[in-house]
Amino acid sequence: MDTATFRRELEAWLDANTQELTPPYEGAGTMDEQLAHYSHVKRALYDADFGRYGWPESVNGLGGSPLLRAIVGEEINLRGLADPSPWTMIEVLAPTVIDFARPEIAASLVPPFIRGDEMWCQGFSEPDAGSDLASISCRADKTDGGWVVSGQKIWTSFIQYAQRCVLLVRTGEPGSAHRGITALLVDVDSPGVSYSPIETMHGRHDFAEVHYDEVFVPDERLIGEEDGGWQVAMDILPYERSTTFWHRGALLHRRFSDLVAQMAASGDRSDTAAKALGQAFQSLVAFRCRSRDTQHRLAGGQQLGVETSIDKILITSAELELFEAARDLLGGVVEFDDDLDAAMWRTDYLYSKAAPIYGGTAEIQRNIVARRLLDLGPES
Amino acid sequence: MSELIEADDLALLATGFEAAMAEAPAPGEADQALFDLGWAELLDAASSQGSATAFSALGKTNSAACLLDDVVAQALGTAVSPDTCVVFPSPHQATAPAQRRGDTVVIDGLVSARLERANTAALAVENGDGAVATAVDAALLHVTAAKGVDPGHAYRRLSVEIAADALTPLATSGTWEAAVAAAHSALAHQLLGGARWMLAEARQHAIDRVQFGRAVASFQAIRHKLAESLVLIEGAESVAQGCLHDPDPLLAALAKSLAGQAALTTATHAQQVLAGIGFTAEHQFHRWMKRTLVIDTLFGSASSLPIEIGNRLLSQDSAPRLIQL
Ligand SMILES: Cc1cc2nc3c(=O)[nH]c(=O)nc-3n(C[C@H](O)[C@H](O)[C@H](O)COP(=O)(O)OP(=O)(O)OC[C@H]3O[C@@H](n4cnc5c(N)ncnc54)[C@H](O)[C@@H]3O)c2cc1C
Numbered sequence: 001m002d003t004a005t006f007r008r009e010l011e012a013w014l015d016a017n018t019q020e021l022t023p024p025y026e027g028a029g030t031m032d033e034q035l036a037h038y039s040h041v042k043r044a045l046y047d048a049d050f051g052r053y054g055w056p057e058s059v060n061g062l063g064g065s066p067l068l069r070a071i072v073g074e075e076i077n078l079r080g081l082a083d084p085s086p087w088t089m090i091e092v093l094a095p096t097v098i099d100f101a102r103p104e105i106a107a108s109l110v111p112p113f114i115r116g117d118e119m120w121c122q123g124f125s126e127p128d129a130g131s132d133l134a135s136i137s138c139r140a141d142k143t144d145g146g147w148v149v150s151g152q153k154i155w156t157s158f159i160q161y162a163q164r165c166v167l168l169v170r171t172g173e174p175g176s177a178h179r180g181i182t183a184l185l186v187d188v189d190s191p192g193v194s195y196s197p198i199e200t201m202h203g204r205h206d207f208a209e210v211h212y213d214e215v216f217v218p219d220e221r222l223i224g225e226e227d228g229g230w231q232v233a234m235d236i237l238p239y240e241r242s243t244t245f246w247h248r249g250a251l252l253h254r255r256f257s258d259l260v261a262q263m264a265a266s267g268d269r270s271d272t273a274a275k276a277l278g279q280a281f282q283s284l285v286a287f288r289c290r291s292r293d294t295q296h297r298l299a300g301g302q303q304l305g306v307e308t309s310i311d312k313i314l315i316t317s318a319e320l321e322l323f324e325a326a327r328d329l330l331g332g333v334v335e336f337d338d339d340l341d342a343a344m345w346r347t348d349y350l351y352s353k354a355a356p357i358y359g360g361t362a363e364i365q366r367n368i369v370a371r372r373l374l375d376l377g378p379e380s
Numbered sequence: 381m382s383e384l385i386e387a388d389d390l391a392l393l394a395t396g397f398e399a400a401m402a403e404a405p406a407p408g409e410a411d412q413a414l415f416d417l418g419w420a421e422l423l424d425a426a427s428s429q430g431s432a433t434a435f436s437a438l439g440k441t442n443s444a445a446c447l448l449d450d451v452v453a454q455a456l457g458t459a460v461s462p463d464t465c466v467v468f469p470s471p472h473q474a475t476a477p478a479q480r481r482g483d484t485v486v487i488d489g490l491v492s493a494r495l496e497r498a499n500t501a502a503l504a505v506e507n508g509d510g511a512v513a514t515a516v517d518a519a520l521l522h523v524t525a526a527k528g529v530d531p532g533h534a535y536r537r538l539s540v541e542i543a544a545d546a547l548t549p550l551a552t553s554g555t556w557e558a559a560v561a562a563a564h565s566a567l568a569h570q571l572l573g574g575a576r577w578m579l580a581e582a583r584q585h586a587i588d589r590v591q592f593g594r595a596v597a598s599f600q601a602i603r604h605k606l607a608e609s610l611v612l613i614e615g616a617e618s619v620a621q622g623c624l625h626d627p628d629p630l631l632a633a634l635a636k637s638l639a640g641q642a643a644l645t646t647a648t649h650a651q652q653v654l655a656g657i658g659f660t661a662e663h664q665f666h667r668w669m670k671r672t673l674v675i676d677t678l679f680g681s682a683s684s685l686p687i688e689i690g691n692r693l694l695s696q697d698s699a700p701r702l703i704q705l
Contacts, residue, residue, distance in 0.1 A: 149648070260699050271687050274689075278688070278690030282634050283615075285634050285702060286619055292618070293621075309612050363604075374606055376583065379603065
């Protein structure tokens with residue numbers, strides 16, 4: 001289906017089902033409420049087929065370009081119908097699992113994930129392995145019919161809602177760096193998995209510390225090759241920076257529009273206000289135009305790679321600028337007020353501070369641009 | 381918007397333009413050669429693609445060819461010829477450069493070196509309810525002698541009052557708004573062409589220059605400055621490329637503003653990486669840096685355009701999505 005027709009039909013369907021899809025809670029809601037509503041929206045989209053386009057038939061999708069998935073998330077976020085964060089996990093993890101997992105595993109496990117019946121999480125970071133992901137130490141040792149996993153992960157988002165986790169484990173010697181890493185798809189309810197949620201500075205329990213104590217993972221849950229986990233992790237990154245970013249960009253656009261409307265209503269026509277809005281908007285548009293090119297390269301079957309670090313830096317800057325502008329222009333709302341609207345601005349302002357940290361820090365992105373895109377040779 | 385030219389043909393044209401520009405670097409000197417190479421026909425056949433190609437070449441070669449006159453004349457719907465020049469807005473502004481005051485017209489703007497050769501100037505006059513295009517005898521316009529920061533560039537201040545009856549209204553198909561959009565998108569390409577040149581110079585210097593026993597390119601502070609520059613250039617480039625498919629004036633203003641910001645930041649970072657040698661008149665860097673200062677001010681700058689853009693959004697109460705997948 002061509003994108004314009006798809007968008008028209010989707011818009012008509014969303015218009016007809018607005019009431020059904022609008023969050024039943026006011027403001028941001030609790031995490032439980034958000035996740036429950038997110039599942040509800042995903043299921044409705046799936047059952048109306050919109051949520052199946054852009055996914056291959058092998059996982060019960062209806063085929064078509066990944067642009068269609070970008071459009072669905074864009075429209076949902078522009079209308080504020082569901083929080084984009086849990087949705088991120090699908091766009092980040094499902095394409096790579098489809099590419100690298102055994103076909104029968106993908107065929108049976110991915111459909112409930114993209115239908116919103118299940119939540120998955122990403123277990124990469126460890127207490128001693130953040131930016132230096134290749135130094136992870138959570139181990140998996142071979143046993144009859146599978147693997148035994150022991151070790152610790154941290155910052156695993158949404159694990160308390162998740163059925164499965166894409167886990168990176170050390171299968172090589174301790175010093176084997178990226179060569180000795182394997183990716184496994186682990187059931188979160190396996191015996192030996194335990195977690196304790198960590199409260200974020202914006203007052204939620206987005207992520208958790210996770211312990212794996214002799215957790216058995218069967219052979220068929222291997223993603224990619226044994227010791228081939230680094231390739232799997234590298235395959236995930238460009239997905240994280242294409243469709244997902246398009247969705248988040250739409251959320252940022254909506255919040256920017258909210259800010260413009262509030263400022264227009266306030267009657268503040270100072271140059272200071274106009275300039276802050278103009279600058280925030282231009283950063284958003286730079287990201288959007290860049291990301292559009294990236295979506296089209298992905299849809300055209302091109303392999304995305306390190307150049308998506310530019311998309312990451314652009315969306316991070318746009319997000320930071322937008323909420324700094326909101327904080328400046330709204331005059332104390334972020335700091336002092338507690339009404340629903342203020343709480344949303346505060347939450348978004350605080351959450352924007354995570355943008356230069358997750359998914360590879362701002363510094364790591366600049367290292368990649370310098371090394372791989374500008375070809376500056378090794379660092380000293 | 382026409383899109384008639386194949387990428388290969390554009391690349392060939394770009395090579396021809398760059399050679400002609402390099403051969404005749406003085407202000408306006410290359411204009412005739414560019415017309416001979418088919419510049420006017422290119423503008424006519426594919427105005428945005430054509431001006432993007434020519435203005436990227438201007439930025440890359442730092443040529444002072446006066447092609448902005450033709451881009452604005454074409455968008456205004458007036459004749460494009462090496463004998464016609466255009467009066468541009470004052471620095472940092474995008475409003476029509478002339479105001480009607482009773483029987484006189486007050487002109488405050490900029491002109492290019494094309495004026496010296498031109499017999500006619502196209503002049504947009506603010507009438508109170510919009511700008512109208514007029515033609516005026518070029519001999520009536522005198523420029524100040526000041527050379528400014530970049531003596532090699534093509535633009536000079538123009539500040540005169542002339543009798544209103546010296547103007548001939550032009551029956552044109554274009555609008556001032558379209559002219560501003562065409563200028564914004566062309567100048568964005570020029571700024572980015574220059575920014576890429578400065579980044580390439582700084583990158584090469586960082587790789588070649590050894591201090592403390594290693595290339596300065598190995599120091600993270602240097603690497604991050606260059607990376608920052610590339611990110612800003614690529615972000616602005618995507619918007620400037622977007623203008624080729626979408627003639628929206630707001631998108632063009634955003635492209636110009638972003639390109640100005642990218643070029644100014646790249647100039648700052650490149651100068652720091654080049655260090656001492658970059659502060660000399662011997663190294664070519666200063667020419668590109670100064671040209672960036674000049675081009676940034678044309679039709680609104682990276683510091684004035686965001687105000688205009690913000691005001692436009694405020695008056696609409698919302699932000700348009702601009703581009704679609
Ligand atoms: C909201 C949120 C959600 C997250 N969700 C998940 C998740 O679901 N799953 C998961 O696995 N992880 C998740 N993470 C973790 C995230 O990926 C890590 O925080 C990130 O990789 C950085 O690691 P770190 O926090 O240990 O920082 P460190 O790596 O310890 O970095 C500390 C500082 O040093 C800098 N630094 C490090 N190395 C270099 C270098 N070579 N050059 C220059 N500077 C350097 C960093 O940029 C940073 O400023 C999440 C994080 C956040 C904030």
